[in-house]
Amino acid sequence: MKSVFITEYGGPEVVQFSSSSTIPKITPEKILVKVFAAGINFMDIHTRQGKYVNSRTYDVELPCTLGMEGAGEVVEVGKGVSQVKPGDRVAWCIAWGSYAEYATVPASQVVKIPDTISYEQAAASLFQGCTAHYLVNDVSNLTPGSSCLIHAGSGNIGRLLIQLAKTRGARVLATASTQEKIAVAKRYGADDAFLYQHGNFHQEVLAATEGLGVDTVFDSLGLQTLRSSFLSTRKKGLIINYGNVSGSVKNLDPLELGEHGSLFLTRPRLADYMDSQKTIQRRADDIFNLLADNKLKIEIVAKYRLENVVKAHELIENRTLIGKAVVAI
Numbered sequence: 623m624k625s626v627f628i629t630e631y632g633g634p635e636v637v638q639f640s641s642s643s644t645i646p647k648i649t650p651e652k653i654l655v656k657v658f659a660a661g662i663n664f665m666d667i668h669t670r671q672g673k674y675v676n677s678r679t680y681d682v683e684l685p686c687t688l689g690m691e692g693a694g695e696v697v698e699v700g701k702g703v704s705q706v707k708p709g710d711r712v713a714w715c716i717a718w719g720s721y722a723e724y725a726t727v728p729a730s731q732v733v734k735i736p737d738t739i740s741y742e743q744a745a746a747s748l749f750q751g752c753t754a755h756y757l758v759n760d761v762s763n764l765t766p767g768s769s770c771l772i773h774a775g776s777g778n779i780g781r782l783l784i785q786l787a788k789t790r791g792a793r794v795l796a797t798a799s800t801q802e803k804i805a806v807a808k809r810y811g812a813d814d815a816f817l818y819q820h821g822n823f824h825q826e827v828l829a830a831t832e833g834l835g836v837d838t839v840f841d842s843l844g845l846q847t848l849r850s851s852f853l854s855t856r857k858k859g860l861i862i863n864y865g866n867v868s869g870s871v872k873n874l875d876p877l878e879l880g881e882h883g884s885l886f887l888t889r890p891r892l893a894d895y896m897d898s899q900k901t902i903q904r905r906a907d908d909i910f911n912l913l914a915d916n917k918l919k920i921e922i923v924a925k926y927r928l929e930n931v932v933k934a935h936e937l938i939e940n941r942t943l944i945g946k947a948v949v950a951i
């Protein structure tokens with residue numbers, strides 16, 4: 623069985639590839655899946671770097687087969703599993719081990735894939751789709767006439783957030799690091815978009831909102847933008863800091879939220895919004911239906927073989943991959 627794994631944390635050099643005849647064994651609550659496609663995500667890089675070493679939410683152990691999003695056909699089910707059977711088409715996320723020909727997945731984390739969705743589409747949409755889904759539908763309260771700011775609007779979750787926020791009737795402002803990425807954010811529906819790296823984007827946001835600021839900010843960057851996000855938010859507005867790709871703000875005093883206008887700040891995690899099989903299937907069905915109806919667009923821009931997956935990670939880390947990459951197995 624081919625697989626991509628790490629035995630220590632570090633840079634791209636710690637990623638190993640192996641080919642053996644051993645197929646993983648299931649336990650009573652798990653299923654064995656022949657993997658046809660795996661999603662490539664920033665979270666794979668965070669995993670490789672060891673960012674979850676002390677995480678209670680994401681309990682990653684070494685050695686770890688990378689890849690936490692995948693799709694394939696059920697081969698075998700554990701004794702305690704009744705919701706799926708061999709032959710079913712399934713997808714999953716936040717269960718590690720997808721960068722492999724076979725994966726064992728907790729049955730409670732798999733969803734069934736409708737016939738309208740290919741394995742590659744499922745593997746490209748579940749993790750980031752469910753993330754954008756809970757952020758828009760369960761964390762924020764976007765209504766027609768409300769406004770939001772979406773950082774890294776050309777990123778995978780950024781593009782999904784833009785599209786879902788527009789379906790709720792919100793006015794969407796976005797940020798990106800280059801003019802090319804600003805054009806991408808606008809192509810996906812952003813009403814306006816600004817460069818953020820100079821740190822003054824809040825002035826453009828205020829100018830675009832009659833000096834009030836937006837109702838909600840979706841901030842995946844963290845250190846580089848969070849304090850300017852405070853300046854971009856209206857009084858009693860909401861800042862959703864769902865990622866820290868530029869680093870984590872470690873010295874935040876709650877008083878700052880008061881000083882910027884009684885703001886609400888949350889740091890949510892997908893795992894807490896995927897806490898039952900029913901919820902996971904509901905979110906997945908919404909995303910799959912939107913995709914099938916062409917109301918949501920996810921562009922797969924690159925496909926990799928298992929032995930080359932680290933090349934995709936390098937492109938993500940140097941910010942040159944615009945669109946979704948998958949492993950075709």
Ligand SMILES: NC(=O)c1ccc[n+]([C@@H]2O[C@H](COP(=O)([O-])OP(=O)(O)OC[C@H]3O[C@@H](n4cnc5c(N)ncnc54)[C@H](OP(=O)(O)O)[C@@H]3O)[C@@H](O)[C@H]2O)c1
Pocket residue numbers: 663664665668749750753774775776777778779780797798799800803842843863864865866867868890891892893938939940941
């Ligand atoms: N909280 C949750 O529930 C949850 C769930 C899933 C993912 N996440 C997190 O959300 C974040 C975004 O995920 P994604 O899948 O949208 O990632 P992505 O598609 O790779 O997009 C990330 C964007 O971040 C920007 N960026 C800024 N600084 C960067 C840096 N140093 N390195 C790389 N990119 C940088 C880039 O846009 P610009 O060049 O325009 O800045 C890039 O487009 C990640 O941190 C991920 O772990 C959180």
